[in-house]
Amino acid sequence: MEITLNSGYKMPIVGLGVWRMEKEGIRDLIINAIKIGYRHLDCAADYRNEAEVGEALSEAFKTGLVKREDLFVTTKLWNSDHGHVIEACKDSLKKLQLDYLDLYLVHFPVATRHTGVGTTDSALGDDGVLDIDTTISLETTWHDMEKLVSMGLVRSIGISNYDVFLTRDCLAYSKIKPAVNQIETHPYFQRDSLVKFCQKHGVCVTAHTPLGGATANAEWFGTVSCLDDPALKEVAEKYKKTVAQVVLRWGIQRNTVVIPKTSKPERLGENFEVLDFELTKEDMELIKSLDRKYRTNQPAKMENGEQYENGRYKSMWNMMPQHQIKEQHNALVMNKKIMSILAERDAAIQERNQAVSAKKEAVAARDEALQQRDKALSERDKALIERDSAFAALQHHENSLNFALSGGKHYDGDDGFSSVHKLVAFPLSTIRPEVASTKRKKESKRKGKKVGEDLNRGVAAPGKKCRTDWDSNDVGLNLVTFDETTMQVPLCTCTGTARQCYKWGNGGWQSSCCTTTLSQYPLPQMPNKRHSRVGGRKMSGNVFSRLLSRLASEGYDLSCPVDLKDYWARHGTNRYITIK
Incomplete structure (x- = not known):
């Protein structure tokens, strides 16, 4: 995983810092790091091990372990060489056995008395006071750094341990913008304002001491380490990672480059395996809340008027508050x-x-x-x-097939009406009240009509018993002669009672109180109608019955055919020509 610098070159986001590494073991450590996958090495003239790093790199190149173009090597200009930038850079290249540097940084924003190119001897004066060179400004130093790029000695240049104001000044007077600002930043010393300022202006932030003084050395790092924080331990347990891996991953997700330092081979792999998981937004906010403004890297201290200097200098703007x-x-x-x-x-x-x-x-x-x-x-x-x-379906079937369960009356030619035997066949289905009421109204209306006398009685054969399909007011054309041996007493489908309410009509038996065709009854021995209509248009049974009654009352002999031409001529129409 890499990050692109404003110079156009790419820098691996995880590197290996070689500060305070023992010269005897540095060769094996770098070779193992390259085998693990490290491609970013962070060096400095002040670390006093550039020559040993160069030997390890030369061996890696010769054995084909890695190519030069696949490595990103950084080193730094020491404070005493601010007036000799080009000479100091060439000296570092010679020790590292390289033709060019990927990144060259101004280690600290202060120039001290020159003690010789490539040396980091004490800059304390005879009086014990740090000897600062006031003739060299940071702007002059930076313009000399820019010359290194044009000379092809370095690809990118940058600054280190600069605060917001010094970074702002460098951006103002520079022709080549600093590609990197390497600062101390970790969960206990997050410096959000400086990080955001640099990133806003295209300056990549590299975090040195990213584990927050893991050694908790009182001389350099104070006595507190963020790796002992209980909150970070809980987060690490959540992801099944070490606290160091969580802290490094937090730095990566802030878009900063991390360069953890370790002299233990077993920690090399642990610090590099931070790209296979990602912290949630909630965990990032939790770690953000742990900021204590606690600086751990203290190159120099000034307390009670005394100054402690170990070949390094820390300006007053960069000191920890008392x-x-x-x-x-x-x-x-x-x-x-x-x-x-x-x-x-x-x-x-x-x-x-x-x-x-x-x-x-x-x-x-x-x-x-x-x-x-x-x-x-x-x-x-x-x-x-x-x-x-x-x-x-059952009700329809019952209504069409049921027979009477109660007695009715039949007509006796001599004695009048007498009882009819009760027949038991099929159970009667229930007739809905509203249907029965409607049918009864029609029956009452039909009975209320005044009809003529029963013309069929006069012409009925002697000794034959005829039954009428009305109880009282009979229409003479609708007498039916029933043979008791072949026919059962009919049942009125409208009222559900046994009564003679059927007449012979077109296609079979018809009820006198409805127009239901009941063709299951056989034809009677004697025809129902003594008269038939010949010619003319169709006429309903009631109208025809009233016509016959009127003709009988006017004296027509209905026992023989009657020509109605004269009759219809008088009434202005011609429905039926002949009745016979």
Whole structure:
């Protein structure tokens, strides 16, 4: 994984720092690092091991372990060489056995008394005071750094340990913008404002001491290490990683390059395996809350008027505040409170998620129950439809086939009306009240009509018993002679009672109170009609009956054919020509 610099070159996002590495073991350490996959080495003239690093690189190139173009090598200009930039760079190239540097940095923003190119001897004066060269400005030093690019000695140039204001000044007076600002930054010393300022202006941030003083050496790093933080330990346990891997991953996700230092071969692989997982947004915010403004890398200290100098210099703008150590305890207490609050929040979130899951399960169970209910209702409706269809078919069948269960009357030629035997055949179906009421109204209306006398009685054969299909007011054309041996007493389909209410019509027997055709009854021995209509248009039975009654009252002999031409001529129409 690489990051592109403003110079156009790519720099691996994970590197290996070689500060304070022992000369005896540095060769094996670098060879093993290259085998693991490291392609970024961070050196400096002040580390006093450039020659040993050069020997390891030469061996790696000769054995084909890696090519020069595949490595990104950084080294730094020391404070005492600010007035001899080109000579110092060539000296570093010679020790590293390289033709060019990928990145050359100004190690600290201060120029001290020159002690010789390539040397990092003490810059303390005879009086014990740090001897600062006031004749060399940072701007002059930077313009000499720019010459290295045009000479082809370096590809990119940058700064180190510059704050916001010094970085701003460098951007203002530079012709070639600094590609990198290497600073101390870790969870306890995050420096967000400086990091964001650099990234906003295209300056890549490299984090030295990215593990926050893992050795907790009082001389250089103070006494507190972020690797002992309980919150970071919980995050590491969550991802099944070490605290160091979590801290390095946090730096990478801030878009900073990390260059952890280790002299232990077993830690090389651990520090490099930080690209196979990613911290969540919540975990990034949690680590962000751990910032204590606690600087661990202290190249020089000034306390109680005394100055301690070990070949390094730290300017006053970059010093740790004196009250910081006193605030460490308060910071730890506050951190515990914050962790407690975060733990409560996480517990509440977990409970909420469990409740949401339970709700989803309940909703799913409810939906399944509703589907089963709908299916059962559908099956019930289907069964009801089938039942209703069966009932309708059965009722229709019963209405057409049932016989009378109650007695009626028949006509006796001599004695009048007498009882009719009760017949038991099929059970009667229930007639709906509204249907029966309608039929009774029609029957009453029909009975209320005044009709003529029964013309068929006069012409009926002697000794034959005829039954009428009306109880009282009879229409003479509708007498039916029944043979008791071959026919049963008819049942009125409208009223459900045994009565002679059938007459012979077109196609079979017809009820006198409805127009239902009942062709299942056989024809009578004697024709129902003593008269027939010949010619003319069709006329209903009632109209024809009234016509016959009127003709009989006017004296026409209906026992023989009657020519109605004169009759219809008088009435202005011609419906039937002849009645016979």
